[in-house]
Amino acid sequence: MTRDFLLGEAVKPSVHSYLQSISETLDAIVPRTKRDSLKLEMARSNVREVKREFRRINERLNLLEEQVKVLEENRGG
Numbered sequence: 001m002t003r004d005f006l007l008g009e010a011v012k013p014s015v016h017s018y019l020q021s022i023s024e025t026l027d028a029i030v031p032r033t034k035r036d037s038l039k040l041e042m043a044r045s046n047v048r049e050v051k052r053e054f055r056r057i058n059e060r061l062n063l064l065e066e067q068v069k070v071l072e073e074n075r076g077g
Helices: 002-006 015-028 034-076
Strands: none
Touching: 015 034
16 A cells, blocks of 8 residues: 555545545534634535535436446347
8 A cells, every 4th residue: 555655556535535534624623712613613514515415416426327327238239
């Protein structure tokens, strides 16, 4: 794994991994003011919305891939 990283051949983390990392980072931040608390809550809310939208896009992608597969089977068969 280290060799792959050094050679630039490491597998890129998924979007879900990035979002999880962002969520964990936000949870580790301790707000010092009410304003900071509101900013953190807004950031957490935005991450939740991005996760929801990403899930919807993935579901749509899977559906479209299945449809393409069926069309290719019908075309070839």
